[in-house]
Amino acid sequence: MSKMLFLSEDGLVRLLEAVKASEVYAAVRRERGPEYCHLQKVPEAELALREPRPSSSLKAFLQPAKERVAVYTNEGFDVEASRLVCEDRALVGLRACDLVAIAYLDKVFREGDFKDPFYEARRESELLVSVDCVAVHENCFCTAVGGRPFAESGFDLNITPLESGYLVEVGTERGREVVDRVADAAAEPTDEQLAERNAARQKSIDQVEKQTRGLRVTDKVQELLLAKQGTDELSEMAARCVECAACTFICPTCHCFHLYDQVGGEENFERIRTWDSCILGGYSRMAGPAGAKPTPRPSLRSRCANRLLHKYAFSPQQYGMLGCTGCGRCIEACCGEIDIREVLRELIGDTSG
């Protein structure tokens, strides 16, 4: 079987049925636009493979908003119960930017001296099925941060929607096992279909490029950001920020978490981790009476600056890649109507837009 194959509408339905995961999460059509949801719980939902990226990110499937990481009693920790038993899962309809986010989170949670066993367990049990963006959200700017609206690696299977049917690219052995189950429904792609795919991809690139209006986060931009961090240029961003932390919770690469212990039952305790946000005032506050111990970033301006710089300047130092995938989700999530593209543009000194 070739690395690429063609499937009709029916063929794709069969392919997705052949994904024999206990839990399938997919991009589906909802009233307010595409969302990721648990497909088996909403069987009537229609897949959203030709729509723009869903408005929520995929991160909750890898690092839930809240989970238990340890269980203990006064006698000690229950190592068995503190372990994650993970069902095999499939994520269907991921975008190229989502895969970039996974690559980033992999560096955070799977590399270095300490691996995160929860993230690791989920990653190992997950089949990743991505889809090309044939429609682009108005806030998308992936090409400005080195991305493209289609994936070339990082997936088990990648789907390119065509006028009549789909091209499916096999990325891994795991993906191949799935397509092998529907071999009878698959056809070799024709040259026309491959040409259609290239044209569709170029069209999406053109669309994203059009809306980014030449914005490019280059090494030089990173230097500029580092040089401008002490100035007042970020004050406007802070003035509009209402400290709701939505940008960090919606961001596919933001991964900060809080750990706390709570009573789980009689003489039974749990260690819980929840998403946390560097935008919030108490985020890095240390123990002690007010005033006695400094909060390293007491002003909202310093927290906004830190978030911006972490995305575009510190992450490349830490992980060798930007902390922004250009998905633009923070733009529609922001209550203060902060558009990170405009913030970047202003800092760079580009007033053409």
Next chain:
Amino acid sequence: MTQTDIEKGAAAASPYVPKMARIVAADQMTETERFFRLEMEGEPLAYEPGQFVGVTVFGVGESPISICSSPTQGERIELTIRSVGLVTGALRTFEAGDRLGIRGPFGNGFDTGAMKGQDVLFVAGGLGLAPTRSLIRYVLDKREDFGKVTILAGAREPNLLLFREEIAEWVERSDADTLVTVNQPDKDWKGNVGVITRLFKQVEIDPARTCAVIVGPPVMFKFAVLEALAAGVPEHRIICSLERHMKCGVGKCGHCQIRGVYVCRDGPVFTYEQVKRLREGI
């Protein structure tokens, strides 16, 4: 309750799951600082001076605490804990025989290899003496590996001075110069009076071969660094230990991030050369 990890003798795989330790000695050092000596119930902790652990009080939570003992002292670890928050407040009532959860050790610790053969100048203010003590004990236990050893210790008031008996022993030693000062003396105090930086006048520093280890409250750090620089100690041989809100200890949760570093993983020990560039000037 199922068998715990320790009872099975297996190593916990998850970095979020503590191991069990038993308090073998506890002592209220000052009104707010309590000293604990711990024994791990399983494998002893292998650590370096300057590293820290996450201390879990069951049902309350976890706090990052510097280890104040040196690995040269044996398998037990010692902690000096100031009661300032929920977890450290709960620890006030903990006595010998009580059990705690311990995660770690975390952080880089002091680069003892790089200090070998050098003169070491310790400047420790207040609770800063706790992490510094781990290195002081290490250096004194391996005395022949180091050049001249000078210890400057300071506290606000005499009754806030930590490790008083031990400091008295250091003062007696002929192979180390130990000077102590307090800002506000009481009627029984017979030693130096004034801020710790005043002690610099009483010591001789050979800047070509001195490592200055400076740990204390921010204001002390600032002025002690100026003194060390004035004495000619280069920035890369001025060493400090930073305090931050550390949650996970393994460079993932983000709380202790300063620019491109996680203090819990890349620190808490940094040179002044590094710290200068880590300022939260943002």
